[in-house]
Amino acid sequence: MDIINTNNLGKTYLHKDGKVDAIKNITIAVEKGSFVTITGPSGSGKTTLLLTLAGLIRPTSGAFSFLEKELTHVHDCELAQFRRKNVGFIMQSFALIPYLTTIQNVMMPLALNKISKQKQKEIATSVLETVGLENRLNHLPRELSAGQQQRVAIARAMVNSPSLIFADEPTGNLDPMLAVEILDFLKEINEKNKITVIMVTHSPVAAAYGNVKIHLDKGEIKSINEKIIK
Amino acid sequence: MNLFKLVWIELWNKKTQLISSLMAIVIGIGVIVGIRTINVYSEKAVAVKLDNLGANILVLPQATSIDDYSTSDIDAPTIPMEYVEKILTSEIKGVDNLSPKLTRRITIGNKKFVLTGIQPKNEIASKPLWQNTGFGKEIQASCAPSTAENKSHGYEDEKLKRKGVDSLDYTECLLGAQVAKALNLKVKDKLKIQDKELTVAKLLVETGTVDDDRIFVNLKAAQEILGIKDQISAIEIMGCCNAISDGLLSKLRNILPDTRITTIGQIVSTQIETNKTMKKTSVIFLIIILFVGSISIGNYMWANVNERRKEIGILRMIGTYKTEIYKILLVKASILGLIGGILGYSLGTIAAYYMGPAFAQIQVSAIPIFLLWSVLISIGISITGSLIPAYFAAKFDAFSNMQEE
Structure with missing residues (x-):
């Protein structure tokens, strides 16, 4: 079953020098449980595609759907609802709220879903144990190493048991050993929990983790699993 | 969270x-x-001060001279008694006490005095200087701050200590200190004014004002003695300080357009x-x-x-x-x-x-x-x-x- 479908998806930015097509004619079907990697040179539209699929950017053309539910033209609130219920994010810069502790950061998505405080604590603690941060529950992000911060971000992405995790260069700020650790973890989540992962990366090592490998150039899909798209 | x-x-x-x-x-x-x-x-301090001054608004007939506030009612023309009712039924806020009076100069023997007809309780309520004469029931202030609050701020609302006369009988009179002295009269002595014989009910304490030369009688008795039925020469009003500053005078003028309404507000006007x-x-x-x-x-x-x-x-x-x-x-x-x-x-x-x-x-x-x-x-x-x-x-x-x- 496809979890994400796009049909000629495009995003055009208006610039003083003229229109810029960040992505164009993107038509893909992402099967549930797949590990999709999106690669391509800088400015190829990788992040724009990721953010569009996550409902954070509105496409200017085409359509996309999540579990066959059309999301292209839904209200902002519905997109937010889609994200809080079904999506987890892992960003290169970790995207943690600096004045919240590890456990508070992880509890945030649960709080948005109106889970009781007690339950929030229980779930967040258990997820943080999974990522090996049970001893860092009350640490602020600045008191953690880069690898630990990224694991907090992973815990936050997982805490709502999402069906999708979007990762934008999740290993970009990490040394190679830590990067492998994080990628292994993502793969484990993907395989064990059947969570679909869509990951943007520059790194060929990271890209190798995907079972669906999309390569973008100039906003268009050039290949899927090395099969050239014309 | x-x-x-x-x-x-x-x-x-x-x-x-x-x-x-x-x-x-x-x-x-x-x-x-x-x-x-x-x-x-x-504002509260001013209210207490003004309250302690007694009557502070005077309603007089239009043609009256008001060169001297305290004697302006003596030779004034008259206004109908019903003006008192007009004020009472107008529901204007800040009118604490109304004291209608009829005043005329009279001669007893060869001595000149001032005869003033009053409604006793109201009159005494408006005269703080009479407060220690020990008359009748206590008079409650309405516009001054509450006693407890006043006391906590060191204010002495003198009116709260005042006594009013429940009634001044139709055949009784109150004598100002100078009148009593001039006529050599004591309490319970008889005083004949024109054809009416009156009993001296009280001698008023010396106030150093024109009241010392006045003979106070029941308003109805004064109207009969002077032959001016249902007429009065002035209405003294004790107005609340805040009400005066909020335009009490102009409200009264609206009700009684053919009168002259004045105030001794200058005393506290600076503070207002x-x-x-x-x-x-x-x-x-x-x-x-x-x-x-x-x-x-x-x-x-x-x-x-x-x-x-x-x-x-x-x-x-x-x-x-x-x-x-x-x-x-x-x-x-x-x-x-x-x-x-x-x-x-x-x-x-x-x-x-x-x-x-x-x-x-x-x-x-x-x-x-x-x-x-x-x-x-x-x-x-x-x-x-x-x-x-x-x-x-x-x-x-x-x-x-x-x-x-």
Whole structure:
């Protein structure tokens, strides 16, 4: 079953020098449980595609759907609802709220879903144990190493048991050993929990983790699993 | 974890910013509370002073000369008795006591005196200088501050100690000190005025005023002696101080257009004017504070929103609604307003407590209702100042944080 479908998806930015097509004619079907990697040179539209699929950017053309539910033209609130219920994010810069502790950061998505405080604590603690941060529950992000911060971000992405995790260069700020650790973890989540992962990366090592490998150039899909798209 | 806790944690983690943003609002609210507190107690002090002066408004026929307030009723033309009813039924606030009277010069033997017909209880109520004559029942003040409150601020509302005469019989009279001396009369002696024989009910204490030369009789008796039925020459009114400053005189003039209404308000008019000025000043300050406070809080919120673009982006990314972002910022503004209001009220009250005696010679204490107003105004200012930044914050692109760093 496809979890994400796009049909000629495009995003055009208006610039003083003229229109810029960040992505164009993107038509893909992402099967549930797949590990999709999106690669391509800088400015190829990788992040724009990721953010569009996550409902954070509105496409200017085409359509996309999540579990066959059309999301292209839904209200902002519905997109937010889609994200809080079904999506987890892992960003290169970790995207943690600096004045919240590890456990508070992880509890945030649960709080948005109106889970009781007690339950929030229980779930967040258990997820943080999974990522090996049970001893860092009350640490602020600045008191953690880069690898630990990224694991907090992973815990936050997982805490709502999402069906999708979007990762934008999740290993970009990490040394190679830590990067492998994080990628292994993502793969484990993907395989064990059947969570679909869509990951943007520059790194060929990271890209190798995907079972669906999309390569973008100039906003268009050039290949899927090395099969050239014309 | 919830949105309220998120706001609280953020505020707690940025205490320095919180303090600096609160300064403007605390000082502003403090100034307003300080001025208004002194103003309120100053008004009360004036009310007590005016009340203790006795009658302070005189209603006279239009043609009367009022060169001398205390004797202006003596040779005045007359006005109908029903004017008293007109005032009583008008429901004008601030009329504490009405004392209609009819006054004429009379001659007894070869000596000249002034005969004044009065409605006894009312008359004595309006004459604080008679207060120690020990007549009748106690008279309650209506417009002066309550006894307990007065006492706590060192005010002595003399009227509360006064006694009124329940009745002055149709055949009785009260004699001013000089009259008693001139006619050599004592209590229970008989006094004949024209054909009417009267018994001396009381000798009034010497007041040093024209009242010492007056013979007071029941109004009806005076009307009969003078042959002026249902007419009076003046109505003395004890008006509440605040009511006078709020235009009691013009309201009375509207009811009785063909009369001359005057006041001895000059005695306290300076203080009334001062109160008005202070009131105006506090309103001006309030307007300034509304502007400065709103701009200051707005500026803080704007800076805070910009500084927190990334956090707001993260919140939007994980599924926070725009309305929730609004709520976060407005809750924050409300907390700032609440703290600012409480601190501003405290600052203003403490300042008034020390500055009241020093600058206005009045004792001042806290006015609890101002706490509510301070908090409401402060929250209003904070929310007003935060609306625009909150609107823009809610519009931030969720992804704006993602490609930073």
